[in-house]
Amino acid sequence: MAKWFFGKSSKADAGVLPGARMARAGATVAAKLTFDAVTKAYGERPAVDGLSLEIAPGEVVCLLGPSGCGKTTLLRLAVGVERPSGGRILINDREVAGAGRFVQPEDRGVGLMFQDFALFPHLTILENVAFGLRALPREDARREALLILSRVGLERYAEQYPHILSGGQQQRVALARAIVPRPAVMLMDEPFSGLDVQLRDAMQEETLALIRETRATSMIVTHHPEEAMRLGDRIAVMRAGRLVQTGSAEELYRRPAALFVARLFSEINEMEMQVAGGRIATPIGALPAPGLADGTLATLCIRERGISVVPAGGNGKAAHGAPLKGRVRNAKFLGDAVRYEVVAEGFDAPLNVRVAAGEAILKGSEVLLEIDPGQALVFPSHDDKTP
Known part of the structure; x- marks a missing residue:
């Protein structure tokens, strides 16, 4: 050298x-x-x-x-x-x-x-x-x-x-x-x-x-x-x-092309649901499942930051249909954000919700969740979920 x-x-x-x-x-x-x-x-x-x-x-x-x-x-x-x-x-x-x-x-x-x-x-x-x-x-x-x-x-x-x-x-x-x-x-x-x-x-x-x-x-x-x-x-x-x-x-x-890409760029909630008539029936309405045969399973993805949460009894109006009722099971302060674990009506598993830090919602509180169906993602369930 x-x-x-x-x-x-x-x-x-x-x-x-x-x-x-x-x-x-x-x-x-x-x-x-x-x-x-x-x-x-x-x-x-x-x-x-x-x-x-x-x-x-x-x-x-x-x-x-x-x-x-x-x-x-x-x-x-x-x-x-x-x-x-x-x-x-x-x-x-x-x-x-x-x-x-x-x-x-x-x-x-x-x-x-x-x-x-x-x-x-x-x-x-x-x-x-x-x-x-x-x-x-x-x-x-x-x-x-x-x-x-x-x-x-x-x-x-x-x-x-x-x-x-x-x-x-x-x-x-x-x-x-x-x-x-x-x-x-x-x-x-x-x-x-x-x-x-x-x-x-x-x-x-x-x-x-x-x-x-x-x-x-x-x-x-x-x-x-x-x-x-x-x-x-x-x-x-x-x-x-x-x-x-x-x-x-x-x-x-x-517009992620696969579940793998969606998981790379945001924290998401994932739920499996059956396809019928080219759609899946979800608590936030029927969503299209293009290219998936009836009877197969699709994975519904909802971003943690795509869910808004407010205490029940508030006067605000929902921008995307009727809000879902829920209860806060856990809350974790993350500095500039708070991550809530919420048991929500219509969902078998709790949803994780990530919002900007503000006035805290206490564990056990009754809340209303608003989810924009246009922000939901649907992928084939046979898509390999391992990173």
Whole structure:
């Protein structure tokens, strides 16, 4: 492994003064990234199974799914660490992996940011960032590395080593190292998983801002739905090596294609009911069950936040038909929300109701529930419910 040696710079010691304007990251020429029926098998079971996905130039796509669903494998295939068992991967319509072609990672114009940051402990911060610029003359590499360190607010640490940095600072260095070669495609493998909640939010905003500046086409692997909604222009949901659904955050939330997707994006109550005449009879009215045969079971889903609850005897009018009578069996304060467990008329099992924290409704209180039928979701009951 080649090591870069740079002389010490007075700029590196100066740091970033309060109120100083940060340098902007250089823009790249974004590329289209295409997965065409890609398969990757380890033994008999494919980790990625016939997956097709196209990411437009400059688009940020979050790859969302549970651990073991194939997200990281797909990322490794894109960067060239793994070879596909079938299908093709193209960058700007140029095949970089397929049956008769395989382009090495260093020739793909792809940047990669690892989950654990993977900083070299024996290299200074400056040398870590400049590692991907070895094709440049030394002084040019130094200048580019210092510029991007200034952009992430860490120029004053240029001559220090990674062990002195906090987790958030190491994340910034890893991001700077990945982005400084100005890759046409940027791939990130759960880059925020090692950060605490408050720092994670700040780093997500900073990372997204840097990606927008460079205009790199980006694929970010995550298993946090809120993170995917915050960062992605589109979200691609994976399960067991396959794509389940792609779309904007709002599309996936409001129109989930499967029970699995609905459960990812909101807390829901689930109840099984029999289909008759293409509909299911529920306590909130008859609801359509398209594509389901009479006599089969459908799963009715009602979001916890889609139910309003008020003490019985109130003067308010229901916006969606007659309210249901119920009784609070339990209440749990969650900071900005309260989660009630309510025994409601017509339902065999208690409903969980999540509302904004306000005046508490006590355990044992009689209440009225209002549920908008238009917000209810119906899925086949044979849909696998295991995440």
